[in-house]
Amino acid sequence: MAMTYEDTQKSAVPRWQRGVTFARNNAAILLIYLFIFLLIGTGSFFSDRFLTASNLINIMRQSIVLGLLAIGQTAVLLTGGMDISQEMVARLVGLIVATLFAATGSNPMMILPLLLLGTTIGVALGLVNGLLITRTHAVPFIITFGVSFLLRGINLAISTTPIRGIPDAYLTIYDSKIGIVPVNVIVMALVWLIAWFFTTRSRLGRNIYAVGGSERIAKLSAIRVNRTLVWAYVLSSVFAALAGLFLLARTGVGDPNAAQGMTFQAIVAAAVGGISLYGGRGSIFGTLGGVLLLTLLSNFFNLMQINIFYQQLLLGAIVLVAVSAYKSKDLGAL
């Protein structure tokens, strides 16, 4: 008798065994959320301003830039690559859009076209990264590092001082709320859901995992490896561009220092969340955990008014502990 989906859900594998498999397959994620709970517990113990609705919403809003970058970065990390150019892409998009706003006299009619333009720049730069990597077969780290320097040069050429002239209407991207919840937080929650669906239930998402797991097996399974890789870098860049556009709404100026150090934070968030830097393994929920953890930490540090030096020190320690816990590659072997 052939079994169906319902049958297996009922009987083929005992419930407890499915539970064990689930726990093993998702040990990294369970671990990071445990961490988050502990942190929230500790936070509310030390400060009564920590566990308040407004602070938690604030944390979610703070996590948006890092979240966008980390989702894109996750796509690339899952292929076994790395995208160092993210923050420069974000910055470039911010600067170009700000310049064009200024040049068109802060006209609100320009918002939609410029949002589109910013995203398109993201696509284009992702194509550059992806094509360079698939054509030269060089290490992605080096290629995107090179591209990132190139973009840094362009950014400096555009402006070394903040660019003013963003129309007020644009700032609603950051400001508008439904009740006390910012619209962007709701949108971001949807983005995470879509990202989860994309990684687990779309062909491109699956192919990204497969390419990261083994390029050769992916090829033998009729997967277009180069096309998959290019897509991953395009995703990474598009998300970086979105982060740039969001930052522009947050700061209200085209900032030549925007997104400083955010690429590495995004990589760290994904790695702490259990995305394997060798590729092919990890879940977007892990990345979300990593993003929340980093954001919570910095929020907590600020509330506690901990010296920035110790913040860095603690952050470094957490990264090392988390990543060495996953070092055994499959925590599933526990």
Place this chain on the structure above:
Amino acid sequence: MTESTSTTHSTDTILSLKDIQKTFGGIHALSGVSFDLREGEVHALVGENGAGKSTLIKTITGAYVPDGGSITVGGGEYEMLTPNQARQLGIGVVYQEFNLLPDMPVAENIFLTTPPMGRWGLIDTKKRAQQAYKLLERLGAHKHINPYALVKDLTVGEQQIVEIAKALAMDAHILIMDEPSAVLPSRDMDRLYKVVRALRDEGHGIIYISHRLNEIFELADRVTVLKDGQTVATKLVAKTDEDDLVRMMVGRELTDMYPPVSTIEPGEVLLDVRDLCIENTVFDINFQVRAGEVVGLAGLGGSGRTTIARALVGLADIISGEIAYFGQPARMTAASAARAGVVLIPEDRKAFGLILDQSNRFNITLPNLPQLERWKMILKRDEWDPVIRAIDDLGVRPPNPELDSGSLSGGNQQKVVLAKWIMARPKVIIFDEPTRGIDVGAKSEIYTRMREISQQGVGIIMASSDLPEVLGMSDRILVLHEGRMAGELSREEASEEAIMKLAAVAHENGASA
């Protein structure tokens, strides 16, 4: 410097194994092997794949701990050796795959573990080069190989000599050579023979593993035949001949593990290989595969079986020749082969078959996502149904779709690979060593499945070193010898002896089909 220690007072037997036993999970790899090596002799070790040669070698070098028996070497008797002990007792190995650092000079490679030291604990590089030169001189290769040359710039034959020199640098007195000729182009063969003879004349004992019977007659003094983990006989080479050796190597009962033979006539030509040449390994191969037949590809290690199997799905650098799928010349890339419906079920599942740290579900559906897609999405139900059915159908244990494929046994992993490709409905399946390292139960299930698929009109090529399997499954058998087609046998003509003769003996003895 130490002079050769060739004249000691002991007898001239320098290594003696008595009744060596070794089991792996209940399977006897060695069940009572005895073997001895004398000073100044080349002792050939022959036997089919799986006869126990490598296990025996690994016991001597200390890589395996034997379950019983004794090893007498260097005046002491041991139950087991550690790798370090083996090295100190003067046992050196030249493996088929060299352990050389390609970007380092020859001299540095030779003295990698035992560099001559100079003042202040620094390596005396000048002395090292001189000693390397002397070693190469002993091997008659000092004119070809410069101690300062980088290993990667040497030919394979030269690298092999460096590997031998490396063993000598560690004062190896007993030299084990694991199929040294398998990696060499034939023009380098004479030089290898010269080196081996020179070492023998210096008084070294050499264990020479080879599949090529003619070179045993060229080189060896004595020969020991292993079969199914036992010593069949040790003979003086002068007192035996090829037929005699082949007879000792083969001869086993066919079990009822194999499904009944095909009941359908072969159909259209699915795969047509013409004048296929692959650099240094495969030459002028021609054959066809028709719908509904199982074509066996037999041959010894290094005969090009696996290379051909891989070439058929675009995993080899084809120099010349043509492969046609269904009458159309094929674009030979791995992805296009799979899209055309020509798939490989590989020997090395980790490298070519399954992504081990993904779930069975992920692996099985990987090439089948396009057909599962609905509205650009892979819905859980659309995916689970066929996966569950495939796992159930092939009897994968445990039948858990979410388990990492890497956590399954070899046999079950092979079933997952099979499930993956059966779902893709391929037209041609190429099996490479379909049952190596797989337990008996899973074996027979895989055979049954293989026959079932072929009865449905799929063309199957089965490259295998396991002769009973080749005989039990194939409708016809292509035999390879050193990268060339040595002959074709129909099911009726085929026997272990007939295959071995074509595979192991030089061409003039082999019949053409």
